[in-house]
Amino acid sequence: MERVLFITGMGCEKCEAKVKAALEAVPGVSKAVVSRVAGEAVVTYDGTATDDQLVAAVSALEHYPVSGILDGNLRPESMERITTPALAEAFIDAQVDLLRKQIGDGSVLLALSGGVDSSVVAALLIKAVGKQLTAIHVNHGLMRKGESQQVIDVFEKQLGANLIYVDATDRFLDKLAGVAEPESKRKIIGAEFIKVFDEEAAKLSGIGFLGQGTIYPDILESKDGIKAHHNVGGLPDEVKLELVEPLKLLFKDEVRTVGAALGLPDSMVNRQPFPGPGLGVRCVGAITRDRLEAVRESDAILREEFAKAGLDKKVWQYFTVVPDFKATGIKDGKRAFEWICIIRAINTRDAMSASIERLDWDFLEKVADRITHEVPGITRCVYDVTKKPTATIEYE
Numbered sequence: 105m106e107r108v109l110f111i112t113g114m115g116c117e118k119c120e121a122k123v124k125a126a127l128e129a130v131p132g133v134s135k136a137v138v139s140r141v142a143g144e145a146v147v148t149y150d151g152t153a154t155d156d157q158l159v160a161a162v163s164a165l166e167h168y169p170v171s172g173i174l175d176g177n178l179r180p181e182s183m184e185r186i187t188t189p190a191l192a193e194a195f196i197d198a199q200v201d202l203l204r205k206q207i208g209d210g211s212v213l214l215a216l217s218g219g220v221d222s223s224v225v226a227a228l229l230i231k232a233v234g235k236q237l238t239a240i241h242v243n244h245g246l247m248r249k250g251e252s253q254q255v256i257d258v259f260e261k262q263l264g265a266n267l268i269y270v271d272a273t274d275r276f277l278d279k280l281a282g283v284a285e286p287e288s289k290r291k292i293i294g295a296e297f298i299k300v301f302d303e304e305a306a307k308l309s310g311i312g313f314l315g316q317g318t319i320y321p322d323i324l325e326s327k328d329g330i331k332a333h334h335n336v337g338g339l340p341d342e343v344k345l346e347l348v349e350p351l352k353l354l355f356k357d358e359v360r361t362v363g364a365a366l367g368l369p370d371s372m373v374n375r376q377p378f379p380g381p382g383l384g385v386r387c388v389g390a391i392t393r394d395r396l397e398a399v400r401e402s403d404a405i406l407r408e409e410f411a412k413a414g415l416d417k418k419v420w421q422y423f424t425v426v427p428d429f430k431a432t433g434i435k436d437g438k439r440a441f442e443w444i445c446i447i448r449a450i451n452t453r454d455a456m457s458a459s460i461e462r463l464d465w466d467f468l469e470k471v472a473d474r475i476t477h478e479v480p481g482i483t484r485c486v487y488d489v490t491k492k493p494t495a496t497i498e499y500e
């Protein structure tokens with residue numbers, strides 16, 4: 105369990121060590137990470153230590169008043185919303201200090217999907233502990249066009265991260281072959297992901313920490329029992345890794361502000377939501393490589409046209425779907441019998457309900473022209489005008 109103590113009066117380096125020693129002397133406390141920059145002590149204990157004991161231990165040192173104590177997973181009311189680069193910089197400085205103290209000269213492992221949360225955690229960890237971080241990027245073959253390459257370019261080439269890139273496309277697509285039921289597809293993708301990650305992790309030695317892109321809504325939803333909060337599980341039980349979750353008290357908009365301040369590209373920081381199972385749930389029915397490629401290429405065209413028209417900054421989520429369903433058409437003067445591409449563009453606040461973006465007709469026609477002429481296997485495009493409810497945002 106974790107408690108956060110807010111401590112004032114810590115004017116010098118030495119006081120950190122004194123406060124740390126005092127807290128770690130409390131029965132049941134296994135570790136205390138004390139930061140003068142953040143004015144915080146993060147105390148890990150087995151549940152037996154009481155708040156009074158923790159406060160008493162620091163108060164006995166006399167010079168360092170404790171101004172507050174909180175469950176480590178609770179966002180303090182006094183915590184200012186990170187809305188500006190200056191606030192993001194202050195957060196980054198405090199976290200870098202805390203991360204260095206928590207990790208020491210240990211090694212950290214992180215599953216880096218390329219999504220906003222894991223990317224920002226990776227950038228923070230690189231800033232704090234550099235090569236002590238090993239990031240694993242598993243390409244499950246269901247990524248959008250160019251996405252894995254961007255992870256390599258940004259993290260390995262620009263930020264100099266220790267990155268292990270695993271192209272597991274064949275493994276995933278072989279496991280998914282012939283599986284049409286949506287929840288079975290999700291389960292296979294989730295289980296295979298953990299397997300690949302674990303196999304790679306097992307090749308490393310001396311890892312003591314596991315970085316995670318947990319954000320505050322994950323904590324709130326796990327408290328409410330809506331979802332399990334750890335999105336990467338599955339490491340063998342005997343591997344006891346200490347969690348490193350520097351974003352766990354931040355809301356999504358704050359994560360984006362911090363990501364921008366860390367220098368991550370706009371396309372990564374302001375990425376629209378993308379489901380974990382990726383294009384797999386947009387290649388409706390049993391996934392085949394050719395139809396998956398049609399989803400990927402049509403999605404890339406849609407995203408390119410949205411960006412050109414400035415709609416990427418305005419619309420919450422937009423994507424293409426290619427179901428396992430064909431219709432007649434004419435291509436190169438000959439009868440064709442090919443797939444239909446569905447275009448979807450929605451706006452929402454919380455993804456619980458969604459309205460349709462009323463796209464300009466000329467714009468839609470241009471996108472449909474490009475998709476039907478540039479993407480093999482597609483003769484026809486349709487625009488989905490169904491709100492949530494009754495429809496969900498995704499098709500599976």
Ligand code: XMP
Nearest residue numbers: 377378379380381421455492496497498499
């Ligand atoms: P639905 O389709 O339920 O989607 O209206 C609501 C939001 O959640 C995203 N979504 C997922 N995200 N794993 C995820 O990480 C999933 O399995 C998943 N399914 C849906 C969806 O893109 C939308 O933003």
